[in-house]
Every structure is written in C-alpha cells, then in structure tokens.
Amino acid sequence: MRVLGIDPGTIRVGFGVVEAGASTYRAVAFGVVASASTAPLPERLRRIHAGLTRVIARTGPDLVAIEDAFSGINPHAALRIGEGRGVALLCAGEARLPVFSYAPTEVKRAVTGGGGARKASVARMVAFLLGLPREPSPEDASDALAVALCHCLRAPGSR
Amino acid sequence: MRVLGIDPGTIRVGFGVVEAGASTYRAVAFGVVASASTAPLPERLRRIHAGLTRVIARTGPDLVAIEDAFSGINPHAALRIGEGRGVALLCAGEARLPVFSYAPTEVKRAVTGGGGARKASVARMVAFLLGLPREPSPEDASDALAVALCHCLRAPGSR
Secondary structure, three states: EEEEEEEEEOOOEEEEEEEOOOOOOOEEEEEEEOOOOOOHHHHHHHHHHHHHHHHHHHHHHHHHHEEEOOOOOOOOHHHHHHHHHHHHHHHHHOOOEEEEEEEEEHHHHHHHHHOOOOOHHHHHHHHHHHHOOOOOOOOHHHHEEEEHHHHHHHOOOOO | OEEEEEEOOOOOOEEEEEEEOOOOOOEEEEEEEEOOOOHHHHHHHHHHHHHHHHHHHHHHHOEEEOOOOOOOOHHHHHHHHHHHHHHHHHHHHHHHOOOOHHHHHHHHHHHHHHOOOOOOHHHHHHHHHOOOOOOOOHHHHHHHHHHHHHHHHHHHOOO
C-alpha cells in the first residue's frame, strides 16, 4: 500500500509518499510544492494544483491521507486553510483516489504515542519509523509524512 | 466587459455571467453546477471544477467576481466554504482571469442600496437591472448574478 500524505496550504503544500511493506515503512518521495507568496491566490492555487497532480502521476499512490481542520482557529484562518485543502482534495478526486482525514492530535498520537507531542518529537519519530538518516526537511514535508504514517499505523488491514 | 459571478459551494455552485454595455447590463448565462450531495467531497470538487471550467470556456468572461467569507460563521463552516472557494479560485487561475472579492454586505448595498437587504430584495433588483422577466432561479444563480452586478456597479471604469 502506497499512501500520499498531504499538509495542505495556499503558499506551500507538503507531500510525503509512504510505502507500507510487510513490517516496515519506506519513504518513496517527500517534499514541498511551493508557489510565490507574492502571487495572487488564484495563481498560487493553479501552481499547487499542477504540482500536486504531477506528484500523484509520478508516485502512483493508492490513497491520500490529509490533516483535517485545526481546532481553535478563527473563521478567517479556517477559510484560507479550506481554500488550500479544497484544491488538494480536488487533486485526489481527479486521480480517483480515496481520501482519509485525520485530526492533528490523531496524527501526533499515532506517530509519537501522545496527542500533545511537539513538532520536533513528531519529526524525530517520522525519521525513526521511515529509517531516514535525519529528520525530513522542510517541516511541511515532515508533517505530510506524519499523516501518511498515521494512516498506515491506524488503518485496519492497512498493510 | 464580461463578468463571471460565482457563488461558491461544495455541493452547488451558482454562476452568472453579466455583460456590461454602455448603459445596460445583460445576463449572458446563469445557472448552477451541481454535484450529488451523497458523493465524497473529492468527487464533488472534481465535478465542480469540471463544470466551472466548462462555463468559463463557453462564456469567455474577462474576470471573476466572487463573494468573500461570510462573517459570523464558525471555523468548521468556514473551512467547508473555503474548500469550495479554493476550487472556484483555481478555475479562475487556470483561465488566467483576475478575481475580485466582495463582502456579502457590499453586494447587497451595490445591488439594492442597503447592506442588510433580504435575499428576495436582491433577487428582485437583479431581475430589474438585467431586464429579466422574472427573478433568476435557483437562488445560487441569482446570488452569482448579484456579485457580478456588484462588480459592474462598483468597479471604477468598469464599463
């Protein structure tokens, strides 16, 4: 099973593709689709859509795992996050990939054992679980790998 | 000048194309891009993206006018609204169309003279301004025509 984790945004989108083997997890690819922060929103979304579509075509995932809303944010921030999330979900829909959403606390708990874990702990565990020589960089890519791993660790019969 | 007004959503998206002439406004096309409410969100967004892309190709607008966030909504609703809005903005970006955002009160004030106008008043004024025999239906299409008219009435040198 190959899982594409996405950390959505309207300027930078983290992605991380994890292959779940019999007893191990492997990072197939990870990185960031970035657009110029000075570009108008529709142009940024166009580049993000094109970039994510390319990632899906090149890595051939079976499904998408994505973080759901952050709790405790204000409506304005939620609207902006939704705009990035909508485009990421569209890419999944166009590739006919099923999508699984996980709350941030679920991702942290699955990867580190604690729902309140700090970013650094999540990054360390992502590196450990994937056998990477160091913590994946940048942070958006690490977060995307974490949500992909969350799906692998949480989904029943996922291997 | 030809303006595509969009009333975004994740199940139904209203659209209304208004042509601004020397002293009149004409409704070129209006309607709704609908997806099945029972379909998964990525599939709904895929259909909305395909439908809006078709509307743009067929009607050839010069720009897009869209309602900005509703005030007073909760973060969860804002996230869902953002998902639909992100896909609408992407369609504009892919067609390289500039996008103008208007607050709901701005749209109501531009069309009816009052920022607190009721839906029915807005629909009546949309029909009057466009010389339509009756109020445009469904409501999503009427709202989309209203935001397109708002841009025509508000934008400096828009005619």
